[in-house]
Every structure is written in C-alpha cells, then in structure tokens.
Amino acid sequence: MRSRSEAVAARRYPDLLIVPGMVLSMLAVSLREELLWWVVGLLVVGIVSGWLLTCRCWLMWLAGLVLFAGWHHEHQTPVLADTLAGRDMRLMLEVDRVDAGSDRLRLEGTVAGCEPVATDMVECGPLNRLRLDWYDAPAVLVGERWQLTARLKPPHGYHNPGRFDYQAWLLREGISATGYVRSRAVAKRIHDAPPSLRQALHAILAARDISSDTQRWLSALTLGNSQALSRDEWETLAALGITHLFVVSGLHVGLVIALIWWVTRQVVRCVMPSRWRVSPIPWVMAALGAVGYAALVGWTPPVTRAAIMALMALWVRSGRRAPSPWQGWWLAMLLVLWLDPLATQRQGFWLSFAAVGLLLMAWVNRPIPGWWWGQWRSQLILTLGMGALVVLVLGQWSVLSLPVNLVAIPLVTLIMVPLALAGWIAGPWFGGMCWQIFGWVAQVFWDASHWLASVWPVIVVPEALREALSVLLFIAALTLCMPGVGRMAKAAIMAVLLAGSVIHLATPSDISPGLSMQVHDVGQGLAVSLMAPDYHALYDTGPRFRSGFAPLSTLWDRAPVLDDVIISHGDLDHAGGLHWLESSGGVIERLWRSASVPVSATPSRRCVAGEGWQKGDARLTFLWPERTWRAPTEDRNDSSCVLLVETPAYRALVLGDAGRRVERWLVRRYGARLADIDVLIASHHGSRTGSDPEAIRFFRPDHVIFSAGYLNRYDHPHPEVVQEFRATGSCLWSTALDGAITLTPVADGVTVRAAARRGGIEPGCLGVESAP
Template sequence: MLALASGLIVLRFLPAIPALEWVLLMLGAGLLLLVVRVYPAGLFLLGLSWACVQGQSALDDRLSPALDGRTLWVEGRVVGLPQQSDAVVRFEVRDAYSRHATLPSTLRLSWYGGPPVNSGERWRLAVNLKRPKGLLNPQGFDYQAWLLAQRIGATGTIKDGQLLAPARHAWRDGLRQQLLQVEANGRAPWLAALVMGDGSGLSTDDWKLLQATGTVHLLVISGQHIGLFAGLIYGLVALLARYGLWPRRLPWLPWACGLAFAGALGYGLLAGFEVPVQRACAMLGLVLIWRLRFRHLGVWLPFLLALNAVLIIEPLASLMAGFWLSFAAVAVLIFTFSSRLGPWSWRAAWLRPQGLIAIGLFPMLWILGLPISLSGPLANLVAVPWISLLVLPAALLGTVLLPVPWVGEGLLWVAGGLLNGLIWGLKWLAGTLSPWLPASVPISVWLLAALGALLLLLPAGMVLRPLGWPLVLLAVFAPRTLVPPGQAEVLQLDVGQGLAIIVRTRHHTLLYDAGPKVRNLDQGERVVVPALQAMGVGTLDMMLISHADSDHAGGALAVQRAMKVKRVVSGDVPLLAEQLQAGPCNSGERWEWDGVKFALWQWGGATDGNQRSCVLQIEASDERLLLTGDINIDAERAFLDSPLAVPTHWLQAPHHGSRTSSSMVFLKNLSPSAVLISRGHGNTFGHPHPQVMARYKALGMGIWDSAEHGAVRFRLGTFGVAESLREQRRFWRD
C-alpha cells in the first residue's frame, strides 16, 4: 500500500506528464512485476500510470490556447454554491457548451454586478474566457495547481447572460438561503460555513481571524466535523447498549457503525460532498470497517487504505495543501496514541493532542509555505470541544428543525451566541500572538527540523527525544544566506497588473512599490509580505512608492502593518503622506548600503502622477538597475538630461511597457541588456504594447515578463542571468 500511494503521489512532483507510450510501458511493466510477485515495484508503477492518465486527462480538458481571451456565448448548469461578495458573483458551470467551440467541462466564472445566481440553474452567458493561469511567487499560493486539482478547465468574466431554466431540486441552495436569513446573533454566515461548508458569507477579517488562530478547519473544511458527528452517533448507540436501552435483537456494534456512517454521509451531502468531505467519509468508512472486523490488523491499516482510496479516486488531490495537512494530522495522532503502552488520563487526552499536532504539522506547514499559527494549539484546545460538543449539535439540530416554528431558529440563535463567545476569545488570542512564517531554507535544513519534530513525538523516556528541540529550533535560527558586500539581490514579484520589486543588500532591504489592491484582493498582503518573510526580512529600511496609482501603492498599507518600515518615500507625497507618513522623493539624493549605491530622480516638470514617478538607480560593482515606475516619453526625455542617464544593464519597463513609454531614444541612450516587465496576464490595457516589444527585441534585450516567467530573481553586481520561478517545471504550468 505504501508503494501504491508513493506511485500516486509522485505525480505531484513531475515536471511533465510522460508520453502515452511511456505510460503504457509503465503499466505493462507494473502488471508483469505483479505476475512475478515483485509487488512493491509493480504497485508503484501501476499507481504512477493511473496518476499520469488522470493528470493528462485534466490537462486535455483545459481551454484551447486559440480561445484564450475570446468572448463566446456559453450554456451550462450552475453547480456548487455561488459566492457573492463586493458586488461580484462567482460560481462554477458544468457541462459547458458552445456552438462555436469545444469547451472544458467545468468553468469558474465571475460576474461583476451580476444578478443573484442559484445552484442548479441553467444559464446562457457571454463569457470572456481565459486559460487557467495564476501568480507564481516564492511562498505564494499556486492558483493554477488549485484549478487543475478542482478540474476547472477555464476561468472567465461574464459580460451578459440570460436564465434558461430555473433550478431543479436545488435544496442545498435553498437551505443556505434559509440559514442566512435566520437571526443567529449575527453569526448566520458562520453557521452556513459550519453546517454546509459554504464560507462565501465570511468577511476578509473573519478569514484572517481563523487563519491567525489556526482554526480554519473548524469552519469550512468539514472533515473533522463529519468524524465528530459520526462519533456522537456511535457513542450514543454504545451508551444505550451499555445501559440496556438498545434492543437486544439488534447487535449494537454493527448498528453503531452503520448509523455512524449513514450520519456521516448525510452530513457530507449537506456540506456538498467535495474532495475534503469525500476524503473524510472514505477514512471514516475504513475506520468503522476496521473497528467492526479487522482490529487485529493494527491501526495503520485503515489509514493506508484511506490514503490509497482518496488518491485512486482523485490523484490530483496531492496538488492541494489540505490533502497533506489532513493526512499528516491523522498520522500524527495515530503515531502518538498507538505508541503508548498505557492509556492517557482524560486530562492528558484533552491537552496533549493539540500540542502534538502543532509539532507534527510544523514541518508540513513550513515546506508548503503556509503561516504557522502560534496561538493555534491554545485556540484549538478550547475551540475543538466548543464547536464539537456545543455549537455543532445545536447548529445541525436547528437546521433540521427549521420547518418547526420557533424551535429551529431558537437552536440556531443559541449556536450563534456560542459562536460569539468563541470569536471573542479568538480575537484576543490573534491580537496576542501573530502567525509566523519561517524563512525559506535549503532542503537539508528542513529535513533536520522535520527529524526533530519526529523525535519530539516519541514517547517520553526515549533516548533521542531530547535532541528534537535543538533540531526544531533550526526554524527559528535558520542560517540565512547573506548577500556579499558590493552586490544586491533583486526580486521582481509576480503581482499581476502592478509592480513590486525587493532589493536586498547584505544588511539592508528596500521595497520599490508594493503591488496592487483591487477590492478585497490586496497583493501587498498576499504576495509581498510572505515573500519578504520568506527572505528572512523583518524590517524594511525603505519602502519607495513610485507614485500613488493603486497598482503601485495599493499594497503599501498591508506591508506597513505587517512589519516595521524605517522610511517611506513617494513621488506622490500629497496623496500618500497621510496614509503612509511618506516623505518626498528628493531628486538627486544618493546613499550607499553595503557597497551598493542608490540614487533618486524625479522630473520637476511633471503634470500627472505617472510623470511624477520616483525613479531609482541602483549600482553594484558597476552593474546598474533602473527602476522607472510609470514615467512616460516626456519624463524619459527629461531623464536623459540627468546625471543618471548612463548605460544601464537592467531596466524596469516604464509603465509596464505602455505605448506612451520606452521611446527608442531612451532605450538607445541607456542601452540595457535586459528589461523587466511586470503586468497581468491578458490585462485590459494591452501591456506590453507590440510596438514596444518590437523595440526591445530590435535592440537585442533579454525580456523577463512576470506574466510569462512569474517572479524573477537575479544578483546585481555579478553580471549574471536572471532566474524565474517557471523554470522550476511542474506538469500543470504552461
């Protein structure tokens, strides 16, 4: 079973899916090895073959490149629970059909200012379709992998639409609407998340609170709730049987297992029966079968069976962080509980699991680039029994009894009040202990820390156990790669249609622009801050905001809230001074950090924000980088009269490669070897303009485009080449 699971999981790390003939060869070799009884190798190849077939099937179901960016009329059925926030309706359409092209079976669509959409409805929609694409940054969420794991073949923005057929049997959507209309002490959206796995009603602040306290799994990932609900049913039958209240003609153990599994399936259907719920039901079913018939085979058997069952049903589950975290948490509990010679007291059984899970999941969270909640063990110590024993039973019973006047709503009101008490405590904890994201380290250091966590999970008295703490503390005191004097590490982040560039010398760090903020999507918080933390940066020596446009300054407040910023400089002081306490861009100012020279320039004759962009020149060992913001041709002409107009090796494309910038005279005078373009894939502005790209190519400049390469990193002062994250090949990346 370990060999089979390994073969299925290898898919996660493949740079490309093997060709069909190689897959058939692996399948044949696997079957042959099984015939000759070389079971581990044979099962490994069978698992890998099946995973490759499913991976290629998902890739083949993506939107054709020829249709990328085109607007088509599409018909399809709405599935799942549509989400509405900030006047945007987001939902998925299955069985998508167009008379003009073949479409993926599932689309994920956004309708800005659209009407209410309900699950089960059939719509005809004018959609601007896009191939699955996402930002690619260090420590960043891989949206493209998530879309593939969900088997979503295209995303799109709706321009117009008409309802073709109303929903049929859309009981989940109707029930959700009922829950949201209940006066539950103001916590109706939380109850909808808890009962139905629908977190669309939770605000951004709600999500931040759950993430900061490590309690997201209690609200929307319903696997734990399903297990607890099944446990309550099993425990009730066992209690009745113990006191002679269960009918003697019915053997209590089979009935307890059967009713528990039936209850789990019912709750799973209520929660949408998506991948986490399927995983929970599969694991629960195997545990109940083990309890009923196979206890003599040990506790690891149902775990391995569930692992293989989930991966065989959906091999792409290994692309999702939730898969790794849920199985790792269960493995930690099995390892720690089954390795003890005697039972724990009730107090130890309540207190120890949360600490052990925190230690056991720490390496997994670290390597997945997820923040580690320092308040999580304490928060879950209270939240798990509070939700499981008080809130969940009241919420489920209230939902079932909603048709009964007063009773159902009364129970939901009680559940909402209980949630209010819990939320108050979580807010206090989140304000006391903030989440922590360890710096990125070499894999060897991570392996040592993971070994330390494993040692700490051993029973007390084991000889090597005390060595665990020094190894785990490598995460806190991890060796940091220092930039040599006279050099600068430059990282252009992939923030979509905007700009954010980190410049780090040996002892100083500068951030040039902070990425965009559009509605509640703040790339400063989502991309810039995690990237800085992954580099081990706790304090910014300077945050330079070129000008006040939201695609450059939108994320600045999030950065300033997340870490200490010693100095803020901006080309648009009147617009940003009050928010960021920014100082002016003093044209002509120069300074030196660790042997690297910096100089500022701003056009005194500027008449708009783009022209007022604060330009920064960085020089390390005679290699230069020029960061230009959004200056246009007029500002470029003025710049050529400044002392900074000298040959430059790296140029940040002015105004994202707009037609009104990057004039030929500007480029010829600076003669850059390479250009950095930061822009959103398929942006509505048409950046970079074809004429500008033609100029770059005519001058033989290397082009590093965030939309094509993801985040780009290079070392200024070495005259080397840049590296992009897309060079780290994965089969799902274009």
C-alpha cells in the same frame, strides 16, 4: 526450520506492499519531477525490504502506474485557448455556486454548451467549468441553467513567492476559464433550480430568531459554507492554528458518525440483548451517516477526503476482516488519489494524511492513557509535525497553536458542535434555545480569538530559516512518536537537533546580506520591493481595479512597515495600491512622489534628481525629474521618478513610465554611470513609448524585466522593444510569464530567480518573443 505461522507471514509480507506500492506509483505520476526521486527511493526501499516480490505484487504495481497515468491525464482541466481570450462567447451554463458581492455576483458553473459570437472565430473547444463575475445581475440560484454571453480568458493568477497560487487553485477546481457576463447582451433563464435540501436548511437558518453572526457560524460549522466567514475571521483562525475547527473535516464527520454509532448501538442493545455486541448495524448506520453528511454539505475535496478516512476508520475499528490501521491509512490514500487525481496539489491532502500518520505512529499498539494526557501528547505531536509543513509551505509559525488547540478542540468538539447539531435535530423551541447558547459561546470564542491573534500574531519565518526549522520540528515530532525511548533519551535527541540547527544557521552563506530586489507580479502595473535585513522600501504600489481590489494586498498577510515608499507618477497602475497601504494600517516612514501624484494622507516629499540616501553599502539616487522641470498636463509618464540602485554586487535602474525623451536625457546627463548596467526595469512595461533604441544600446543591461499583465490589451512588451533588447544580449524576464522576479546579491554579482518559470530559449533567460 521456520514454523508454519512464520512461513505464512513471509508469504504475506510482500502482498502487504501492494497497496503502498500502488499509492507510491500514483504519487510518482501525480508529482512528476518535483518529488519523483523521493518516490522512487521509497519504492526501492519497499522492494529491498520485501525480499522477492510476488508476481501479483509486481502486476498490481504496474497496473496502478499505467491506469492512474491514463486516469490522471483524463482529469486534467481543459483550458481556454489564448487566442480566444477577450472574445465574446455564447454559453449554456448550469450554475453550481453563487457568491453575492456588494456590486456583483460571482458564479461558478458547468458548461453545457459554448459557441463564439463572431462568425469568423473557431469553436470554443472543450470547457469544463467557468468562474464569472456578473454586474447588475438578476437573482440567480444554484441549479439553474442560463443562456448568456460572456467574455472569457484562460485561468491565470499572480505568482509571488510564498503567496496563494490562484491559477493552480483554479485548475484544481476544474475551472477552464474566468471572465465576466456581458450585461448588454440578453441573458435568459432556461431551467429553474430543482429543490435542494441544502437551500432548505439555509432557509431554516434565516427564519430562526438568531443573530446574523450566529447564522454565519452555524452555516460554516455544520453546512460547510466556508464563504460564510469573513477574511478577517479566517486570518484569525490561521494565526492561532485552528482553521481545521471551522471547516467540515474529519473532526466533524467523526463526531457525526460517533453520535449515530452510539445511538444505534443503544437501540440495538435494547432490541437484540443477546446479540448486540456482534451486530453490524451500528457500523453500517454510522457509515451511511458519514456518506449522507458529506452529500449534505457537498462533495468538496476536503469533505470527500474526510468521509473516506472516516469510513476507513470505521472498517478498521469494526474488526470484521478489517485491515490494520496502517493498511487502512494506505488504502484511504489510494481511494482519495483515485477519486481526486489532483489531490497531491492540495495542501490539505498532505496535512490531513500527515496528521493521521503521526497519530498512528504515536498510539498504534500502545496503551492509551487518560484523556487529558492523551490529548496533550497528541496535540504536541500534531503541533510540531503540522507546524513543520506549514513553515515549509507557507513560511509561518503560530506560537499559540499548542495551547489554543488544547482549549479550542474540547470547546468546539464537546460544546459548540453538539449544540449546533442539536439545533438541527431538536424541535423549533429546544433547537432555537441550543442555537442561542451556541451563539453566546461562539461570540466569546471569537472575541478571545481576535484578542489572542492581535497580541501574538503569526510569525513570518525568514526564507533562509524555513528548511532548517521545518526539519527540526518534523524530527522532533518523530522523536516523540518513537516507541521504547525514555524521556531523557528523547530530551537528548532534541538537544542534538537544536545544536545542529544552531550550527547550520551559523554556517556562513554565499548570499550577501545586502540589498535585494523583488519585482512583484501585480498584473498590468509596477511594484518593486527593495529589501535588506533592517530595511524595506517600495517603488510603486501596483494597480487598483474598479471593484476597489488592489493586487498589492495579496503580497502580505498584513500591511507592512515600509521605510520608504516611492510613487513614480499618478497613473492608477502605479499609484493604485497607495490607498490600500494607508487604509489598512500600513506604516510609511517616508513617502516620495512625483509632481503628477495627488497629495495623499501621508506627508510626502517630491523626488528630485540628485537626491538620495545611503542604506548600508547600497546607495539609492533619483536621476529624474529635475527640480525645474514641469510635466505637460497631457502626458504624466515623463514625470516618473527614475531611481538608480547601486550596491557592491549590482546596479539597477528603475524607469517607471519615463519615455524616450527622458531616456536620451539620462544618457547625456549621466554617461558612463549608466553604461552596461546589471538590471533594468523596462520603461512603461515594455511599450514603444519607452525604451529608446539608442538608450538600450548604451545601457546594455544584463537583465531586463518587463512588469506586464498576462494577455494585456496593450500587447506589452512590444515585439520591437523585445527585439532591441535581445540584440544587445540581454536576458529578458516578464512578470506576465515568470511571475515575481527576485534579485539577490551574491559574492560575484546577482542571481535572478522567477516565481513561476514558463520555459525559455536558453538556460536562465526567457524567450519573451513568444509572449503576447
């Protein structure tokens, strides 16, 4: 017979699955199809391991699933209708955030009222928050309410593989529309900004006799102002794997509550010498400190997540009817998901909970050794486990992450953060001295970080290796966490994993190592990469905007080394990114241009029909313009360099902005060489000036790609052009809806993959007829 304690444990065990089951139910709702089967599998494991679940457990799981489904739907960001894009709206906006640029202000605010300017328009519909640019703007402060006129468009961003998804970020932040304030319209301040403690603290920083760099670093480290750091500084932190040190995270909240807990405990010890060990006052004050600090720096999702996890850690450590560490971990996840239903779409959610989970596996119910050994083991496990997620999601690996964190974490935790906090707490004289010392230490830290990042830049992991390397790193981290396994056994497991990875990489793949193509999503413009294992060419460089921003800069962390760059013609939507390539350190071995492209800093050659080069088994040939042809000054489109790419797997024709006259000439001149081609990048983004009907019927491409901007003002691709291509049976793709299009050679042809599928009329083909 079982003892009484065993019977109680058996009855309690199913109840312990209530919180994990509710969390998994929430994940199933939030992730939908992406990881649904993975979540269902975990639920099945929970049911089997829990024997017969109690009715209360089943009811709690079902209630969590139903309630969170409604809560998740309620928190979806309302989006501006496409039909209202580009139309003027009269808004009442409460300003939540202001970022000052060199030539404009960028505002984020909550919509308090919205109505169309034109009388023939329908209502704006429900809008949540807006992100607006304001040129020639007056002084605007957070907390003010303004009446202004703005031109809006739905949230949208460039979709390129492995790059930042701006549209998803906007929706996660609750942004219903983006746009700009109409400067010619009258804008009125309705209410002034109320007093703000955060602004008062920034004013104190500005008034202190410290350098501007020290002010920026203090603002980022103690007030959670991520905008204070430059893009180069964030890239440096990312390259070394120490980004978590300069954002307000669990580390900073933990330091604040540890300081408050220790000071309060000493005070209680003096006041109540007989009862200080059991007094709840230190724990309550530490919890209030965590909430107050989170309120001070702003309840952003990362800060909210850090505060909840810190509060849960306090509860677990207090021991007063507290859950176990693992139950606390599940409960913290439950609260985060309930407060932020879109949390699963944030990388920080997975990274933070995975990091805490690995640390729990490593240290729960185990004796903690000396500080240095515990720091080394913890950091090694985190480096492997977090590295697995970063490799899988971002395709990057920081070689210096482990040694740099071993030095940087004690430096920031024990020196920089205490000095920064002491500057706020102490008086002007002593606080100023603390901040001066902080500035010296921070300067040395940044100088060393920049040097290390330049010597050992982050490694970009090839896409074919990401999954294998990610699995290897994660299993290695789990192996180090395994209890009761000796070092020799762990070393043997690691050797087996390494051997399995080598065998996996050596297994032949059906993907040919030939020349692949990627039509990048750069908005209303064109940029096409031609890539082989030892070769990278770029046809056109996309647009450049009035602000100087070039979408090409978002495709790589650093300007690439390019064997060939071809600028088809001089229009800014094709040649705009060349300046960024040349000014940002990009290497261009050979530059080709048409007659209409101005001479640049890089030595160049004219593209002439008949010239070309061989790269492996691929042949690249210019088909136009002829050597004797002279472009008319009023139209540069027909001067576009037309490129034919021929490989054993496919033939692709890139037309640039060449018009119908050039297309008809190509048909007459090259005949069967261009008949029934595999891939055609449509001329002039699908406008009526290109894509001659006779040429379309002659080319009969299997795949047609329109490189166009979302809701562009030219209505590209034009409906008549789309219908002509559809009549030939071509499969149609558009970067405006599909994002970047990648063509990969395989044994029996070419595969086409879109970065952001939007649905289609038939499998594998997009119904571009519905595109604006």
